[in-house]
Amino acid sequence: METKVGVKEFRAHLPAYLDSVSPIAITRHGETIGYYIPAHPGRNQAELDALKQAAAQLEAMMSALGVSEDDIVAEFKTRRTTDKR
Known part of the structure; x- marks a missing residue:
């Protein structure tokens, strides 16, 4: 289901x-004026744990x-400068 929020609320809670x-429909006076569509989903905890393990x-x-x-x-x-030649 689509989430609808007003411009002021969207701006106030942007983070x-x-x-x-x-996706989020952004409205002004009840009319949809645009959409925020995330480019990619956030990382889940399992992915973050795997990255931490790989770093360790x-x-x-x-x-x-x-x-x-x-x-x-x-x-x-060094390799970047020598590979350009």
Whole structure:
């Protein structure tokens, strides 16, 4: 079912509506003047947990190999400039 909200309410609660996963009809004086349609659904808790686990595994691998974030950034910059030639 479509959610309808007035312009003032939409503006006042914009952060909450931006986190919404379903379309919202925006009205003025009871007439629909536009729609907010989310580009993609928000991440669910399982996805966030999986990302955190992957980040922890990457950090452990980097630590075991003695590689820092600065090392990775430096390598990226080097490859980016040499690959342009």
